[in-house]
Structure formats: C-alpha cells, structure tokens
Amino acid sequence: MHVKILSEKERGQIETLCKKNPGYNFFIITSLNYLSREQEMVKYWGQFDGSGNLEGVLMRYNQLWYICDTPKTDLALFGEVVIAQNQRTFIVNDNLLCDRSLIPYLKGYKTKMDLRGQLVQLDNNQFEHELNSNVRMADLNDVEKLIEFYQKSPQDVRRGADSIKRSITDGRRTFILEVENEIVACALTTAELHDKVMIGGIHALNQSKNKEYIQSVLTGIIHSVVRDDKIPYIVVRDRIIHTVCSELGFKEMGKWRMVHMETI
Numbered sequence: 001m002h003v004k005i006l007s008e009k010e011r012g013q014i015e016t017l018c019k020k021n022p023g024y025n026f027f028i029i030t031s032l033n034y035l036s037r038e039q040e041m042v043k044y045w046g047q048f049d050g051s052g053n054l055e056g057v058l059m060r061y062n063q064l065w066y067i068c069d070t071p072k073t074d075l076a077l078f079g080e081v082v083i084a085q086n087q088r089t090f091i092v093n094d095n096l097l098c099d100r101s102l103i104p105y106l107k108g109y110k111t112k113m114d115l116r117g118q119l120v121q122l123d124n125n126q127f128e129h130e131l132n133s134n135v136r137m138a139d140l141n142d143v144e145k146l147i148e149f150y151q152k153s154p155q156d157v158r159r160g161a162d163s164i165k166r167s168i169t170d171g172r173r174t175f176i177l178e179v180e181n182e183i184v185a186c187a188l189t190t191a192e193l194h195d196k197v198m199i200g201g202i203h204a205l206n207q208s209k210n211k212e213y214i215q216s217v218l219t220g221i222i223h224s225v226v227r228d229d230k231i232p233y234i235v236v237r238d239r240i241i242h243t244v245c246s247e248l249g250f251k252e253m254g255k256w257r258m259v260h261m262e263t264i
Contacts, residue, residue, distance in 0.1 A: 001055065001074045003081060006044035008036045013054045014044065018068045023119055023233050023253050024095045025068045026191040026198045028059050045081050047073055058082075063090040069097055079105025094257045095119075103259055113260035117237035120250040127226045129248060135220035138174040140165065142183070146176070149183040149205065157203045173197075175221040177204075177213055185213035187221045197225045199234045202241055215244045222248065 006014065011032055018025035034042035047056035049072060056073035058081055059066045065082060069075070079102060082090070089112070094101050103111065138146060143164055150158045167174050167188055177185040185204035189197050199221060204213035225232045235256045236242045 001047055001049060001072075001077060003045055003047050003058075003077050006035065006046045006057070010044075010046060010054070011035055014046070014057055014068075017054050017057060017070070021068070021097075022193065022196055023121060025066070026193065026196070026233070027061065027064075027093075028057060028066050028068055029193060030191045031059065031061060045078070047077060060085065063087060065090060065092045065102075067093065067096060067102060069100070071097060075100060075102050076105050078102060079107070082106060083108060089260070089262045092259045092261060094259050095255070101257075103261075106261060108264055109261045110264050111259055112262045115237060115258045115260075117235055117256045118242065119253045119256045120234050120236055120242075120245050121253050122222065122226070122232045123249050123251040125226050125229070125231065127222055127249065129219045129222075131220060131223060132177065132216040134179065135175060135177045135216050137220075137224065138168060138176045138186075140168055142176060143168070145178075145183045146174075146186070149176075149186060152205055153203055157201070159201075173221055173224055174201075175217050175224070177217045177220070184209075185217040187214075187217045189221070189225070192230070195230055197230045197232050199225070199232050202234070202238075211240050211244060214241060215247070218244060218248060 014032065015029060018029050031042050035044060041062055043060045045058040046054050049055050055070045057068040058078045067078065083106060092102055094103060146164045147161055172189045174188040176183045184206055186201060187199055188201045190200040191198040202214060202218065204210045206213060222232050234245055236245055
C-alpha cells in the first residue's frame, strides 16, 4: 500500500469508492470541487494497492478529518498523514468499516471528547405528515432573528452572522418555526447530493415544547427534501430528536462517532 495526495484526475475513483456507503461519506463527496482549486483548506489523500486500486480516502477540511475505508485500508498509514499535519487539536469523523478506528494510530494525541450517535435515514419517501403553517424556509430577511435565536442557544449549537448568511446564500435549506414573531426552532441541510441530503443543526429553544417544535421544523424541511425526490439523513445524538425521527419514519443505518483530539 502507498499513500499520495489526490487531485482532480482521481475524482472518478473517489466518487466510486465513497458512493458505496454514501450516508457516511456525504462530506467527502460534496467537497470534491476543492480538488481543482489552489487552496489549503481542503486536502485529499488516497491509499492505493499494488495494482493501482484506490483502497481508502482521507480528507482534511480545516481541522475536520473524514475517512472512507475498505477492509484493505492500512489505518496506520493514514494515521501518519494526520500526525504529519502537526495540528494541536482536530476532530476525527471515526466512522469506519468492521468496527475499526483511526484513533489508536494517532500517536502523540489523546481524546478530549468522544461523541457518539446514530445515522438515520427516512424509510419511506411517501412522507405525509402534516405541515405546521408557521414553518418556512428562511431568507436573508431572517438573519437578525436567527442571530438572536442562536444567541439564546447553548454554546455547542451557536452560529455567527457570517455562518448564517452563508448557509442561506449558498442555497442550503434553513427551515425555521416562528411563534409570536420569534424563531423558536431551526433545522438546516449541511450537505446535499443529487439524491440524498444530510440534515443537521436541529434545535429548539423552549424546553417544555422541545419535542413539538422539533417535530414541526423537521417535518417542514423533510417535505422540502422529499419533494425534490431526495432521501434525508440525520445524525442523531439527542434523545428527543431520536424519538421524533422514529415517529417520522426514519430507520437506523448504523453508529456515528466524532472524536475531538488534542496533543498530549
């Protein structure tokens, strides 16, 4: 096995490998346009066998690392790539085949936080749940209200003005629920393929109505996705969101793990 930096000419091989398990490789696939640009934010490495077959992809998006592996992938080689970047802190999306993990190969680093959840997918595109008339897709006129919404939210889900504006102008679907002219719940798409969509950023402000608000805003964004003949996926770590997804017809696809690392 040998590892090399990937370029535009390997795009087809990357897509072919990653689309074998698209639910786990959304962000590798949707970031492929960076291959043709002169930039440092996103880099791809590939692992090839002696016959030139691609047996693994490693992507760095700033401080986020994503892996698409096969049973033949030598994780120690990818571990060396990560270590060579000399990042003080980073996050690994550690969702590998056969219950393997990249973490043991990251010598000189320790786990700061280990977040686990489930990847779920809508089981039936005949989505017939009733829409709440107070749920709609946000536009630039809603930026100030969204800023206020996130300022009231816990630190781990907060977003700044630039991030909010970029999501809207980039065409990502940001759905909001309003009560008495105030945004009380939000959900948005974080990655989108021609037939699949990842939904994230699901949050509601009112604890007593958390489940009701989350179900309303998720129903709105799911209707939008299904209307475009796309299948929605969600990474679930919250008990209430898991219950809502089950009631809306989602099924579990597998485990999801995100590990925050820091130098020892």
